[in-house]
Amino acid sequence: MTILRLALPTPLRALFDYLPPAGSQSAQLRPGQRLSVPFGHRELCGVLVEVMADPQSTDFELKQASELLDPEPLLPKTLQKLCQWAADYYQHPIGEVLAAAFPTRLRKGNPHRGLTIPGWQLTTQGKGLGEGALGRSPRQAEALAALRQQGPTSGQQLAAAGIKRPALKSLQDKGLAEPCEISPAHCHASARPGLALNNEQAQALQALIATSEGFSCHLLEGVTGSGKTEVYLQLIAHCLAQGKQALVLIPEIGLTPQTLARFEQRFDTDIAVLHSGLGEVQRERAWEAARTGIARIVIGTRSAVLTPMVDPGLIVVDEEHDSSFKQQDGFRYSARDVAVKRGQLERCQVLLGSATPSLETLHNALQGRYQHHRLTERAGSGELPQLTVLDVRRQPLQAGLSEALVKAVGDTLARGEQSLLFLNRRGFAPTVQCHDCGWIADCNHCDARLTLHRRQRRLRCHHCGHSEPLPGSCPQCRSEQLLTQGVGTEQAEEFLRQRFPDTALYRVDSDSMQGREAMQALVDQVNEGQPCILLGTQMLTKGHHFPAVSLVGVIDMDALLFSGDFRGEERAAQLLTQVAGRAGRADTGGQVLIQTHHPEHPCLQGTLSQTYHEQALAMLAERLERNLPPTGNLALLRSDCTDARQGEHFLQTLRHNAQRQMPAGVALIGPLPAPMQRRAGRFRAQLLIHGGERAQVHRAARLLVSIAQRQKVARNLSWSVDIDPQDMF
Ligand SMILES: Nc1ncnc2c1ncn2[C@@H]1O[C@H](COP(=O)(O)OP(=O)(O)OP(=O)(O)O)[C@@H](O)[C@H]1O
Ligand SMILES: [Zn+2]
Numbered sequence: 001m002t003i004l005r006l007a008l009p010t011p012l013r014a015l016f017d018y019l020p021p022a023g024s025q026s027a028q029l030r031p032g033q034r035l036s037v038p039f040g041h042r043e044l045c046g047v048l049v050e051v052m053a054d055p056q057s058t059d060f061e062l063k064q065a066s067e068l069l070d071p072e073p074l075l076p077k078t079l080q081k082l083c084q085w086a087a088d089y090y091q092h093p094i095g096e097v098l099a100a101a102f103p104t105r106l107r108k109g110n111p112h113r114g115l116t117i118p119g120w121q122l123t124t125q126g127k128g129l130g131e132g133a134l135g136r137s138p139r140q141a142e143a144l145a146a147l148r149q150q151g152p153t154s155g156q157q158l159a160a161a162g163i164k165r166p167a168l169k170s171l172q173d174k175g176l177a178e179p180c181e182i183s184p185a186h187c188h189a190s191a192r193p194g195l196a197l198n199n200e201q202a203q204a205l206q207a208l209i210a211t212s213e214g215f216s217c218h219l220l221e222g223v224t225g226s227g228k229t230e231v232y233l234q235l236i237a238h239c240l241a242q243g244k245q246a247l248v249l250i251p252e253i254g255l256t257p258q259t260l261a262r263f264e265q266r267f268d269t270d271i272a273v274l275h276s277g278l279g280e281v282q283r284e285r286a287w288e289a290a291r292t293g294i295a296r297i298v299i300g301t302r303s304a305v306l307t308p309m310v311d312p313g314l315i316v317v318d319e320e321h322d323s324s325f326k327q328q329d330g331f332r333y334s335a336r337d338v339a340v341k342r343g344q345l346e347r348c349q350v351l352l353g354s355a356t357p358s359l360e361t362l363h364n365a366l367q368g369r370y371q372h373h374r375l376t377e378r379a380g381s382g383e384l385p386q387l388t389v390l391d392v393r394r395q396p397l398q399a400g401l402s403e404a405l406v407k408a409v410g411d412t413l414a415r416g417e418q419s420l421l422f423l424n425r426r427g428f429a430p431t432v433q434c435h436d437c438g439w440i441a442d443c444n445h446c447d448a449r450l451t452l453h454r455r456q457r458r459l460r461c462h463h464c465g466h467s468e469p470l471p472g473s474c475p476q477c478r479s480e481q482l483l484t485q486g487v488g489t490e491q492a493e494e495f496l497r498q499r500f501p502d503t504a505l506y507r508v509d510s511d512s513m514q515g516r517e518a519m520q521a522l523v524d525q526v527n528e529g530q531p532c533i534l535l536g537t538q539m540l541t542k543g544h545h546f547p548a549v550s551l552v553g554v555i556d557m558d559a560l561l562f563s564g565d566f567r568g569e570e571r572a573a574q575l576l577t578q579v580a581g582r583a584g585r586a587d588t589g590g591q592v593l594i595q596t597h598h599p600e601h602p603c604l605q606g607t608l609s610q611t612y613h614e615q616a617l618a619m620l621a622e623r624l625e626r627n628l629p630p631t632g633n634l635a636l637l638r639s640d641c642t643d644a645r646q647g648e649h650f651l652q653t654l655r656h657n658a659q660r661q662m663p664a665g666v667a668l669i670g671p672l673p674a675p676m677q678r679r680a681g682r683f684r685a686q687l688l689i690h691g692g693e694r695a696q697v698h699r700a701a702r703l704l705v706s707i708a709q710r711q712k713v714a715r716n717l718s719w720s721v722d723i724d725p726q727d728m729f
Contacts, residue, residue, distance in 0.1 A: 002026045002053055004065060006046035007095040008039060009107070013709060015049055015094065018065040026051065032073025032080050034102075036066045036109050045069065045109030047098045049080075070112055074291065075101055078345045079308050085345070086338055089698075091705050091721045092331045100331055101306040103284040115288040116181035120168050121152035126176035139167040144176065152182045190268045191237035194230060195379075201231050204373035208235050208351065211371070212242070212313065215344050219320075219365040220353040221613065222375030224581025225382050225545075228353045229259075231375075232316050233266050235351065240269070240296050244313025244348075248299045249335055251322035251542060257520035258544060259318070260299060267297060274300030274307060302327060302335040305342065312348050315339050319542060320352035320361055321574055326726040334724060336361075355581060356574040356612050359620050363630040366620075374613075378585075385552065385583040385590030387608050391599045399495035400487035405553050405593055406499060413503055413531045417550040417588055420534040421492065422541060422579045424559060426509040427451035428491045429484035432459065432470070436479035445681040452484055453511070454491075464680035492555065493535055500533065508536030541579045547586035552579055557596040561603055564675055565728050566628050569603045570619055576604075577612045627690075629724070633697040635689040636725045637704055638674070641717040644683035648673070650717055651687045657707050658700075666691035666700040675728060686728075698723070 005015045018037050020029060033048045043066060075083075075098075083101055087094035099107045106112060126144065134141040143163045147153060158168070171177035197205060204220060208231070211218075222228040236246045250259055263271055272286035272295035289295035293310035300307065302325055305315075317325070317336050325335040336352065343350035352361055352370070365372040378384060395402045400423065409419045429452045432441040441450040443461035450459035452470065460467040473480045484491075493507045506522055513519055526532060529548045534540060560572040576594070584590020596604060606615045624631045637654065641647030651671035662668065667690045674684035689704070691697040705721050713719065 002029070002051060003062065004029065004035065004048055005050040005052060006035060006037060006065075007049050007093075007098050008037070008044050008046040009095045009099040010039070010044070011093055011096070013091075013093045013705070016046065017062055019062050021065045021067050024068050026053065028068065028071070030073050032075045032077070033071075034069040034074070034106070034109065034112075036069055038063055038066060043109070045107065046095065047075070047080075048073075049084075049094070069109060074106070074112060075308050076310075078342075079306065082338070082342050082345050083306070085341055086331075086333055089341075090331065090333050090723050091701055092333075096331055100303065101308070103287045104280055105284055113288075115285060115292060115294060117154050117156070119152050119154040119180055119182040120147060120158060120177055121180045121182075122147045122177050123175055126171065129176060137167075137170065139164070140170050143167040143171055147177060152180050154182060191233075191240065192266055192268070194234045194237065194266070195227075197230065197234070198227070198377075198379055200375045200377065201227050201379065204375065205231050205234055207371065207373060208349070209238050212238060212349050215347050215349070217340055217343060217350045217364075217370045218352065218373060219357055219361055219370045220351060220373050220375070221357050221362075221365075222353070222355060223378065223384060223611075224355045224578065225378040225380075225384075225585045226355070226375035227379030228355075228375065229262060229318075230379065232318065232351065232353065233262070236297065236314060236316070237266070239314040239349075240267070242313055244311050245290070245293065245295070245309050246297050246314045246316065247304070247307065247309065247312055247339075248297065248316045248318065249305060249325070249339060250299065250301060251319045251324045252301060252539075258523055263297060263299065269297060270295045271297045271299060272307075274298065274304040276301065276303070305335040305338045312342075312346050314348060315343050315350045317350070317352045319354055321354045321356050321358040322542070323571075323726055328727065329720075332720070332722045332725075334726075337724070356577045357616070359570055359616060359623060360630040362616055363620060381587040382585045383589060385580055385592050387580060387592045387594065389599045389604065389608065390593050390595045391597075392595045393597050399492045400555050400595075401492065401495065401553075402595060405555070405595060408551055408591075408593055409496075409533060409553065410500070412551040413500065413533070415550075416531050418526065418529075418532050418534065418546065418548045419551040419553065420536075420540065420546065420549045420579075420582050421496075421553045421555055422537075423487070423489050423492055423535065423555040424537050424575075425451075425486070425488045425556070426490070426511050426537055427460065427462075427488040428454035428494075429486050429488055431485040433483055433485060434474035434477060434479055435481035435483045437474060437477040439474050439476040445678070447676050447678045451488065463676070487556070489535060489537060496533055496535065504530065504532040506532060506534050506536075508534060508540045510537070510539065513539060538575065541575065541582065544582060545585060546582060548588065549582055550584055550588040550590050552583040552590065552592045554579060554592070554594040557594045557604060558598055561596070561598060561601050566623075566626075567726070569606075570616075572603050573607050573612060573615050573619070576607050627692055632690060632692055633694045634725055635697055635701040636722040636728070637687040637689070637701075637708070637719065638722065639671070639685045639717060639719045640682050641685075641714075642682055643716065644673070644677065644685075646714065647683050647717060648685045650711070650713065650719065651685055654704055654708055654711065655687055657711075658704050661703055663691075663696040663699045663703075665693055666696050668700075 002020050004018045008016050029051050031048050036043055037046050083097045087097040239246045272289045274286050290298045291308040317339050320336050340350050364370045390404050392402045412419045431449050432452050441459050446463045448463050457470045458467050489509050526546055580592040583592050639647035639650050648671045669688040671685045671687045674686050689700045
């Protein structure tokens with residue numbers, strides 16, 4: 001008897017056994033195939049993990065799977081292995097991990113459709129027609145001849161050969177030709193020549209090419225504008241020339257237009273693009289193109305790391321330090337770390353690139369686990385910008401801007417150049433308060449204040465999405481003296497428009513920029529080079545190349561300096577370096593003005609007096625001393641409950657039940673309320689697992705998870721585990 005062991009998309013950390021579907025032969029059954037199975041009162045789509053022939057005990061009643069959905073497994077073996085590794089490492093149900101590797105339609109058990117493109121073919125009647133039969137309609141004769149010669153042909157190819165739709169339609173009307181779906185031929189990729197590399201770039205590329213066979217992991221640490229992307233492009237060209245595919249992971253969709261354009265200009269090949277902004281159909285097409293090898297280059301955000309590929313030769317993770325590579329809910333994985341593991345399993349090269357590498361990656365490079373390549377100078381003509389602190393204590397501020405910063409913007413515009421102002425807070429103001437009684441507009445569902453969006457006259461919670469109209473008077477004392485505190489991009493925008501009425505101003509935040517097209521349009525406009533002001537949140541800081549920007553202003557440095565998280569300083573240094581790096585990328589030279597009330601703050605001083613690399617080494621030494629990541633290891637167990645005490649009690653019981661079996665060298669801290677305890681009406685608490693040895697922390701996490709799974713939990717409580725947490729919230 002054969003038993004099928006399946007992963008099902010349920011929150012249970014278990015595999016499920018079924019009998020093969022009626023009429024199936026065991027030779028047909030292979031891990032990676034999807035099957036439809038009865039589960040409770042539902043039908044679920046599961047992925048076959050193991051086929052067990054003749055297991056010893058057969059004294060249990062197994063249900064039969066309903067249907068085998070795929071004649072061949074859709075996921076290659078290495079990807080199945082990767083999913084199993086990730087499920088184990090992140091302590092997440094395997095069924096949900098495997099589901100994440102499929103596009104939604106397939107995940108739900110719909111039939112797999114091969115990738116086809118619309119085309120035309122001759123009917124039997126058309127094939128039987130003699131030469132010259134269509135003598136009086138030369139266009140139709142031409143179309144007929146083309147289809148006879150080439151067989152089924154894509155509409156695109158026909159159009160390229162000058163054969164237009166009306167001629168094909170006429171053939172169809174005569175019953176000679178018909179539309180059909182054809183599978184595209186596997187295309188070959190070619191690259192246009194790249195830039196002549198400078199010494200550092202050439203050295204890095206040479207070393208990378210020398211190790212491009214098999215697994216190796218590399219850090220390309222290059223200052224902003226040093227031409228990392230050019231190194232990626234040339235390495236990818238080499239990878240394609242070996243007949244292999246390349247996978248490129250990028251942080252966010254905002255980045256895609258420019259990155260994608262550079263790839264499209266360089267390579268003559270099908271590029272599959274995968275990000276969350278795509279429609280389901282597009283996403284599935286791109287996935288299928290990657291899976292079948294039609295696409296030689298795959299570019300995507302976090303989740304693209306699980307895209308099946310035929311023969312990957314290179315994985316690039318650009319801006320590897322970016323926190324968007326870590327998924328913060330559900331399957332909490334780091335796409336960067338999964339990419340490195342994938343490289344190991346697929347035996348291919350992995351390249352992590354950043355101007356501001358994460359301490360984790362830098363540590364790995366310094367330990368010799370990754371090869372380290374550095375680009376210390378800007379490529380091309382740009383120079384690294386000069387950083388200057390503007391001490392705004394006792395200075396008059398208008399919409400958060402000091403006169404000195406406003407003047408610098410004016411001077412820049414007068415020189416015909418562009419300014420970029422960074423303010424990491426959207427909306428008009430983060431706080432609304434009654435001047436008479438002190439009432440503050442708080443969110444009813446979160447421990448957070450409501451942000452004023454003045455144009456819409458609404459108060460919004462940036463944590464749960466709650467929104468309400470701005471009251472006309474104080475709900476507590478009826479006073480009309482409602483004042484705002486703090487400044488958001490909307491307010492700064494209003495002020496700058498008044499101050500520079502004739503200058504183009506682009507506000508870039510998630511309220512103003514919806515979708516990839518908006519960002520692309522903005523990038524195109526800005527890069528026409530007319531003087532303008534760019535004002536935005538961190539959406540504006542990542543990886544963009546705006547050659548005419550010569551001034552960067554950081555409006556509120558203080559907001560970056562004070563964070564409760566141990567990664568606060570690292571994040572601030574990365575963000576400041578990245579923002580500053582947008583200045584002076586062409587020959588105009590650049591300056592960066594940083595407004596602060598704390599000019600002596602060590603983190604700020606650190607960035608001013610040293611390179612990011614030096615500052616990172618100092619931060620690493622401190623982490624080592626405190627035994628924090630990357631030296632120490634962390635995992636978090638979180639509870640999320642409508643009742644504050646009940647949530648903490650759950651973790652407390654868990655801790656108590658696990659205490660005696662805790663591995664040595666592991667400390668449990670908590671349970672404590674999360675830094676933002678109440679969010680969207682639920683109370684969050686956390687139990688922190690801390691230890692020096694990764695394996696021990698993992699054992700502790702596994703133990704807690706297995707106990708938690710056996711514990712009865714009330715319906716109003718949910719819990720989760722986060723391995724290598726990025727945010728302590
Ligand atoms: N060898 C080269 N010679 C001349 N120009 C170059 C060279 N390499 C790169 N450049 C140019 O320098 C600019 C910056 O390069 P690129 O965007 O690749 O840098 P980067 O390191 O990826 O930057 P960032 O980390 O800031 O996003 C681009 O305009 C690029 O065309
Ligand atoms: Zn809220």
